[in-house]
């Protein structure tokens with residue numbers, strides 16, 4: 001399958017901050033890839049590198065086999081950054097036509113807006129749109145020039161359920177027609193709704209690159225909390241914290257942990273088991289393999 005975007009051993013630093021370290025990633029034609037990671041993981045940095053808005057500190061980034069700094073290559077992409085400032089006084093239709101005019105074969109205004117449930121708002125000024133409508137417009141504009149590859153940075157943040165569904169529909173139909181998408185999210189549920197492939201980033205490194213089902217298993221960890229004077233060595237503990245006499249353990253198999261705990265004869269009380277948040281699962285994954293730069 002054709003590789004549309006490629007990061008080869010890419011490292012990006014901002015001063016002392018390592019935003020991405022030795023990242024290797026291919027985005028192939030026709031894929032809908034979810035880039036999942038907590039705040040500060042390096043997701044936006046990766047999109048900015050692919051979109052030619054930043055240069056890597058070391059390594060190579062390719063777009064359509066060329067450089068993302070080449071405007072000819074960039075013409076084939078659409079991007080919606082995390083935050084967009086659209087002119088308040090322009091009407092929705094005017095902005096759409098303005099953006100479309102930059103491309104040789106744009107999607108028509110009516111069709112583009114309809115794809116994202118905005119067809120009734122063409123004459124509305126941007127200043128009069130709700131936050132969710134504004135966000136959908138910003139995302140729709142990434143598709144104006146019939147791009148081959150679209151980068152969406154947290155496209156649905158702040159959207160209610162209905163607006164989110166309208167946006168997902170737009171992304172899905174682009175993908176169904178053969179379009180390629182890389183989108184970032186903090187939520188596996190969001191990526192699950194759209195993507196087949198999920199790339200997990202944490203602390204600037206790729207932690208996993210797999211199907212949504214496989215990653216769900218990987219991050220399907222549990223948080224076990226209990227009170228004890230001390231704990232013996234227990235199997236399968238991914239991360240452990242102690243605060244006073246309460247222990248917080250992140251594990252994959254809480255049943256096995258409890259069995260081993262009872263078997264060890266250690267007195268304990270106040271046992272609580274709940275699903276770990278994605279953030280906790282990431283931390284557990286990250287702490288297993290120390291970052292290298």
Ligand SMILES: Nc1ncnc2c1ncn2[C@@H]1O[C@H](COP(=O)(O)OP(=O)(O)OP(=O)(O)O)[C@@H](O)[C@H]1O
Nearest residue numbers: 014017018019037038039040041042043044045046
């Ligand atoms: N312009 C910059 N100057 C300095 N540090 C930066 C800059 N941009 C990003 N960083 C740092 O690089 C790291 C990765 O940031 P990045 O925005 O790529 O993460 P992210 O995964 O997109 O986070 P979020 O989910 O919060 O948007 C963070 O530690 C961030 O503070």
